[in-house]
Amino acid sequence: VQDDSEIDARERLARLWLAAEPTVNAYVFAAVRGLHDAEDVVQQVALTAARRYDEYDASRPFVAWALWLAKSRIADHYRKQGRERVVFSAAMLDQLAEALSHPEPERSARQEALERCIEKLPEKSRQLLERRYEDDSTMEDVAAAVNSTVASVRVMLFRIRNLLAECIESELAKETL
């Protein structure tokens, strides 16, 4: 039987993790090659956060603590890898964590802005994103589906993401006016 304080602690942890998880994802996905490997590392971070939650200092941002835990899990992952690996230095992991430590409300606003920006894209661009991300297809599959070349698809996706990045900044700027 769980007592109320344990249930409260679990709920607090769940709320904090939900807010921090996109940032942890971005951190790990930048530092770990391979979608599945990155997902595994994120899961390890979640496990560690749950196990060590009583060590968390609530006066400090949870996301910073979660990123600190993630740094250790990434280092563990690097150690398990073979010779064929891409490794961030500790200094670069710190720089990356610093760059990602946005205030949480901004993260939420970014996601909402992205949704609005996707709606503004031309239909063809939305379809390309859909094929790439909703179906999680390879570039080769996407290229075959849209009857194009891999190189063209890469360039098109690069441009679409640039448009989205600009649009998000513009949307966020509107909100701060």
Place this chain on the structure above:
Amino acid sequence: MNESERQLVDLYLDDELPVAESAALLERLAQDPQAVAYLAERSLLFTDLRRSAKRRNLQQWAVASSVTPMEHRGTAKPGASRWLSWRPLAAAAAGIVLGMFCTSVVWAYSMNPRKVTLLHEGFEHSPLIVHQAFPTAFSQWSVDTGDLVGPEQGASPKEGGRMLRLEPKADDKFTRAHYIVNLRQIPAFSRSGAHTVQFQVSACPRRQDRPLCAPSRYLLTGLGSNRTGMDEDWLGGGAGSRPLVCGPRRWGLERDRGLDHHDAFHQGASGSEPHGVVFMGGVDGGEA
């Protein structure tokens, strides 16, 4: 950063850049704090795009999900103390998708969903492996110590003719039973793309000293293409393990209660390999 380097960052985040070129790119990025900031921003955008895609995919799936009434099977029968009986593990697709601890978004659809029972797993036709920590195949039960039995000593199955009798272990008070559900039996999971399945676990473990359902635990954990892909830490953890893992390949959840809990699992669009869901149940205490 120039345009060419920015394109390389996208290729890197898309996992399209060879290892040697990735390493060279990162070396260059490390010299320039602004480049690291760009990598961070871009990684956020990629993450947000994946999240957005998953949400859209789930919405499409919810709208398209089939609707037929879920069967209700079995009724509780009074049982005597010492024996543990598990009602079948039923798996059903549902139109309601609940976010869990490890998910980043809680989804809910008020589309008046109905359920269709796609699997109805129990003890009636499943073989049992005793003294095995883990089943060796789908649709097979394993138990640390115990047996599949019919009605005996005043206890009877909640439904069907067989129930699982767990017996105390000498070295560990947490006696466990495992079962692997083959998600490939579910038509939606045999296709590629994102899917969600909701599991209902019903059990009423009984102990000699308690007339009502005893405190128990169960876990539902997603399984990748093979067993070696799973974390070992929770397998050996027994009552002390609290796995909170989830994602396209693995999910986990712990419940300390016994009756009728529902858990929803989402299979990511990337999941092309066979998937299973591991059910582990057990009873705390010295005697079950």
